[in-house]
Amino acid sequence: MWSIFDFFDTIFRVNDQAKQALQEIIREKTYSKNEIIQAIGSRCRTIYFVKSGGARIFYYKDGTDITEHFAFDNDLIVRAESLFTGNPTSKGIQAIDATRMLAIDSEKLFHLYDQHHDLERLFRLIFExxxxxxxxxxxxxxxxSAKERYLELLDTTDFVQKIPLKYIASYLGITPVSLSRIRAGID
Amino acid sequence: MWSIFDFFDTIFRVNDQAKQALQEIIREKTYSKNEIIQAIGSRCRTIYFVKSGGARIFYYKDGTDITEHFAFDNDLIVRAESLFTGNPTSKGIQAIDATRMLAIDSEKLFHLYDQHHDLERLFRLIFExxxxxxxxxxxxxxxxSAKERYLELLDTTDFVQKIPLKYIASYLGITPVSLSRIRAGID
DNA sequence: CAAAAAAATTAACAAATGATAAAAAATCAA
DNA sequence: TTGATTTTTTATCATTTGTTAATTTTTTTG
Known part of the structure; x- marks a missing residue:
């Protein structure tokens, strides 16, 4: 059966005690499409890995919804500026689709670093x-250019089809209208 | 006497053996203004801290020199996409001024991580x-907007006066001509 | 210091992107 | 399924930024 540890092992293989300790703080969570997983203004105290579906980090700039980050299969999703500083962040996390997540409590994990050097190394490598x-x-x-960025996204990201264009537009740093124009110009 | 460890201590205080081991792999280097510290196309195997002066990470896109990063007093400067992957990078490092650097051989440091958990933690926190x-x-x-980015840079970065405007322009993602226009529009 | 080189500014025009509004297409919900 | 809502596209015009070239200012070097 598939497990997140198969993925972790490709990065760094931790010893059995570390694995066991980590196993104990991993929770599985499910979210429905468009559900807010972490609210804007909260602190990031959870490290998520996408098991299925997808999610985005977003915030509002002058009332406009901006997508900063996408995550799909096996991808990590955290709000680094909060996780690593302890400060609240004006960014939130939202499910793009029906999504299953593995959630790790970051405070528990950071405590485990003291007893399990291996875990500190694994996550150091993951965050690197x-x-x-x-x-x-x-x-x-x-x-x-916006066009170059769009073509690059098509090229490097599977799952692009699953993402509403309005999210893609702000992710690329342009308006939906601009993105439409760019798409119209590609044959 | 001032030491980089005063700075390190503000992040994480390592034990004495770790400190000693780290001390032994730190070298001081000096560079003259405009000197290339690390060539484009090389691998990043050195972690620099700026002791005095300043430096930039740069690369060429379609023949244009682009500055990706600035570093001044106490700042770290590494080409992460190479340091953490082992791949060569198309980016280089150049001194902006006469500069004194503390240089740490990354391979030696990464080896020390095995014996000194404290060092792995210190540098994990630094890179976070x-x-x-x-x-x-x-x-x-x-x-x-470009204007917002310029004002933000003025606001958050001491040393802006020390940086040639052509470097600032590409750092902001605009041309020098555009930057001149923006500067002319500020009273 | 003076000449040469490099950097920064200004100006004029071109291209890319933004803003607004309206229409078409797709999705959602009763 | 159908009407309502949301998303995407299209069109028009405004604004920002890019390009090129000439000029001024600053820096470098002999």
Whole structure:
């Protein structure tokens, strides 16, 4: 049977005690389409992995809903600026589809780091990967045109079909109208 | 006398053996203005902390020099997409000014993680902060206007005066001409 | 210091993107 | 299924940013 540990093992194989301890703080949760998983203004104290379905991190800028991040199969989803600082964040998490999540309480996990060096290493490596993804995305936003960014997204992300275009637009840093225009210009 | 450990201690206080082991792999290096510290195309195997002066991460997109990152006093500077993957990167590091750096060999450091849990924790926390900074910058690039981004940079970064405007322009994702226009429009 | 080179500004026009409104298409809910 | 709602597209015009080129200012170097 499939388990998140198959995925963890591809990153770093932890010893059995660590695995057991981690196992004990993992909970499975299900969300319906469009359900708010974590509210805007809350603190990030949960580390989610998408088991099925998908979710997004979003916030409002001048009343406009902006999608900052997408997550699908096996992807991690956390609001880093809160998780790693303890500060509340103006970002929320919402299910894009009917979604099953694995949820890890971050405070419990961080405590386990003291007893299980292996867990600290596993999650260090997981978050390093996430950090690298963020740098790549930065690069894309900094100097690529909206059209380039859209084509790149089509190219690198499976599941694009599952995402409403209005979410994709703000993710790319443009308006839905602009995205329509760009799509119309591609044959 | 001032030491980088004063800074490290504000993040996480490591035990004496760890401190000693880390001390042994720190080297001080000096660079002259505009000197290339790490060449484009190389692998990132060094973690730098700026002791004095400043540096930037840059790359070329369609022949145009783009600055991705600035670092000044006490700031960390690494090319994460290479450091954490082992892959070569198309980005380089250049001194903006006469600069003194503390340089840590990353391979040696990563090996020390096995013997010194404390060091793994210290650097995990350091890179988590850096990750949070990157997320903030992403937010800025995704939906703020060039003028907003410029004002934000003025507001949050000391040392702006030390940076040539051409570097600032590409950092903001705009051309130098555009930046001049924005500056002309501020009274 | 003076000449040369590099950086920054200004101007004029082009291209990309935003804003608003209306129409068409897709989705949702009774 | 059907009417209502939401999403996407299309169109028009405004604004922002890019491009090129010329000019001014600053920095570098002999």
């Amino acid at each position: 990967r996430e950090y690298v993804n963020t740098v790549k995305r930065l690069e894309s936003l900094q100097f690529k | 902060r850096e990750y949070v900074n990157t997320v903030k910058r992403l937010e800025s690039l995704q939906f703020k």
